[in-house]
Amino acid sequence: MKTKLFLGFSLIISSCFLKAQCVSDNCNSKLGTFTYLKTIYIDNTKLQDKPNMVTYLFSKGSTYMVLCCDQAIKGSRLIVNVYDKEKNLIATNKQKKKVYPSIQYPCSATGIYYIESFYEDSKDPCGVNILGFSKS
Amino acid sequence: MKNFSRLGLYILTPLFACFVSCGGDDEKFIEKPENKDTIATKIKPDISAEVINDIIMSIPSPLEMATMLKDNGQGYDANLLNPSTNLIKYNTNYKTAFNIGVYSADLGYINIYEKTFSAMSYLQNIKQLGDQIHIGQFFDFETLKRLATNTKNYDSLIFISTDNFNKMDAHLRTQNRNELSVLMISGAWLEGVHIACQVAKQKPNKELTERLGFEKINLDNILVILNAYKSDQYFGKIVNEFEKLKEIYAKITISYTYVEPETKEVNGQLVIVNKSKSTVNITDEQLKEIIAEVARVREIMIN
Numbered sequence: 367m368k369t370k371l372f373l374g375f376s377l378i379i380s381s382c383f384l385k386a387q388c389v390s391d392n393c394n395s396k397l398g399t400f401t402y403l404k405t406i407y408i409d410n411t412k413l414q415d416k417p418n419m420v421t422y423l424f425s426k427g428s429t430y431m432v433l434c435c436d437q438a439i440k441g442s443r444l445i446v447n448v449y450d451k452e453k454n455l456i457a458t459n460k461q462k463k464k465v466y467p468s469i470q471y472p473c474s475a476t477g478i479y480y481i482e483s484f485y486e487d488s489k490d491p492c493g494v495n496i497l498g499f500s501k502s
Numbered sequence: 503m504k505n506f507s508r509l510g511l512y513i514l515t516p517l518f519a520c521f522v523s524c525g526g527d528d529e530k531f532i533e534k535p536e537n538k539d540t541i542a543t544k545i546k547p548d549i550s551a552e553v554i555n556d557i558i559m560s561i562p563s564p565l566e567m568a569t570m571l572k573d574n575g576q577g578y579d580a581n582l583l584n585p586s587t588n589l590i591k592y593n594t595n596y597k598t599a600f601n602i603g604v605y606s607a608d609l610g611y612i613n614i615y616e617k618t619f620s621a622m623s624y625l626q627n628i629k630q631l632g633d634q635i636h637i638g639q640f641f642d643f644e645t646l647k648r649l650a651t652n653t654k655n656y657d658s659l660i661f662i663s664t665d666n667f668n669k670m671d672a673h674l675r676t677q678n679r680n681e682l683s684v685l686m687i688s689g690a691w692l693e694g695v696h697i698a699c700q701v702a703k704q705k706p707n708k709e710l711t712e713r714l715g716f717e718k719i720n721l722d723n724i725l726v727i728l729n730a731y732k733s734d735q736y737f738g739k740i741v742n743e744f745e746k747l748k749e750i751y752a753k754i755t756i757s758y759t760y761v762e763p764e765t766k767e768v769n770g771q772l773v774i775v776n777k778s779k780s781t782v783n784i785t786d787e788q789l790k791e792i793i794a795e796v797a798r799v800r801e802i803m804i805n
Contacts, residue, residue, distance in 0.1 A: 394661060402661045403563050404668060421560040423719060426780060427709060428566060450778065454760050457774040461765065466772040475758055475780035476716040478560060499566060501573045 393435035393496065396468075400431045400498030408444065408483050410491040417484035422497065424473040432481060433468045433496040434459060441489030449480040460486075472502050545681060545737075547730035554680050554730060557723045558671065558687050563664060564607035564694030568614040570713065571701055578615040582700045583608040584693065584804045586623040591805060595635050596736045599674075599682040602631045603689025604804060606667050611697055613660045621650040621659070632670060635682060640669040681737070684727045688740070689803070691724055696800045699793040711789050715782035718751040743799045750791045755783045 394402050404422070412418040424430055434444040443465045448457040456479065459466040465486070485491035547554060584604050592598045609624045625646050632638030642662060649659040667690075674683040695717055702710045725744055731737040761777035 401565060401569065402664055403565070404559070405665075421556055423560055423562045425562065425566060425713065425716065427570065427713075448774075450760060451758065452760060454762075456763055456776065456778075457765070457772075459772060461772065468771060470768075470771055470773045472774070472776060474776045475778040476719070476756075476782075477758055477780055478719065499569075501569055 393433065393494075394498075396433055396435075397431060397496065397498040400429075400500045403497045403499055406481065406483060406495040406497065408485070408493060408495065410485070410488075412484045412491070413488060414445070414484050414486075417482045419483075420481050421478050422481060424471070424476065424479050426473050426476045427502055428499045429470060429472040429502045431468055431470050431498045431500075432459075433498065434466075434483075434493065435496060436485075436493030437490065438467070439490070441487040442491045442493075443486050444493045444495065445484055445486050446495060447482040449482065450475070451478045451480075453480070545731050545734045547680065548733075549726070549730045551675070551678075551680060554684065554727050555675060557727050558675070558683060560723060561687050561691055561720055563610065564690050564697075565610045565614065565660065565664065567694045567698050567713070568611040570709070571611075571698065572614050574707065574709065576701050576705065578611075578617060579700075580617070580620055582697045583611065583620075583624075586627050588804055589627050589630065592631060592634075594736075595682060596685055598631045598634045599685035600689040600740075600803060602628055602635075602670070603686040603691070604693040605631065606663070606686075607690045607693035607697070609663055610660075610694075613656060613663060616653065616656050618650055618653055622647065625650060637670040637673055640673055641666045681731050681734075684731065685740075688724050688728060688744075691720055692796070692800055692803065696796050699796045702789065703793050706786075706789070711784060711786075712782050714789065714792060715754050715784035716756065716780075718754055718756060718782075721748055721751055740803070743802060747792070747795045747799060750788065750795055754788055757781050757783075 394405075406418070406420055408418045432446050432448065434446055436442060436444040444459075445465065446457075446459045446469060447455060448469065448471060450456050457469045457471055459469050481495070481497070483495050485493070584601070586605075588601070592601045605624050605627050609621065609628065612620045612624060625643060629638055629641050629643040632641045646659065646662055646666070649655040649662065667686075671683050671686055674680065674686070695714065698710060698714060702714060721744065725741065725748060728737055728741050728744060732741045757780065759779045761779070763777060764775040766773055766775060
């Protein structure tokens, strides 16, 4: 009986690990004509009150794409906000009630930008953001 | 015996589950132990690992510069690259890390111009240097070699090369070997700027001149992370050389004007219409000074 219970417990643990692998950076194929630059890993603790933040230098003359590779399930989608060096909001993939799976940003001002990412809720969050570029 | 089997089952089942679930690309490789040389070179930085990581993430890929050169109609020039025969000169961990960055930037340039023949020797060099500092397992040489020999696969070659470089860099940082990561990023940056400088010297144009002026931002950031390790002799030497370049850049000014952006949907995709502006004031004379100084520093670093 104890063995069966333990096996059941082990299966639950293993399913948790498997779930943690819900996405990979293989969704880079969705970049299309954009060239891959970086994968931004966002662990499941990153909610609105404690977002993931990375910086990147965008150059004018290039268009950047931030691709949200999440489970596309309401409650676990990735929200991305892009701020300029003065912390002005430049872009967000959350427009009213719609959450877009990517942002395209034709850059007209070279400088450091902040890419803030978080899950909209704690409902099974899992994902990465992929950054790509193309010449405008 | 029965109890022993049951104990084995208790231990092995979750372990098996973990192996099954965690079998990503990185985990198929066995981490090699660091050698004495690597351990002996560890130095404590003046700033936090978090700040170092943030800055490393912010430095753009040299692919962007190479793409701009190609799109501007500049032809491929193998003479701009660090000769692959220089490999034998990189016999310390620091030189190795710096020149992994240099060769990776060269490989990016080669890939953008789709020069298969050149790609092979640079792939081999990066793999060999990676092995020297125990990160070669993240450089998927066999796949890259296969892709490099098939001219239809350049998109995949660019993706895997970039991804492998990012994995080598990330691994160094997770292993608290940030100093090597800092050197790799610095090497990649310097080589990317060097290639652009040489093109600007031969065929100057406004976009390229401005782009090189804006490199002031990256140089400032790279100097922050290099300075963090300057108590070490090798880092002290690099800081000293990069500071001379910074003195030239100090005369260049960058301004930024924010204008509230708009958004629009194009074919179901969210596109930002940005109206902010940035300008860089750089003279022809300053550009010449930068070109000369970058060439001088790079000559020291690759030899």
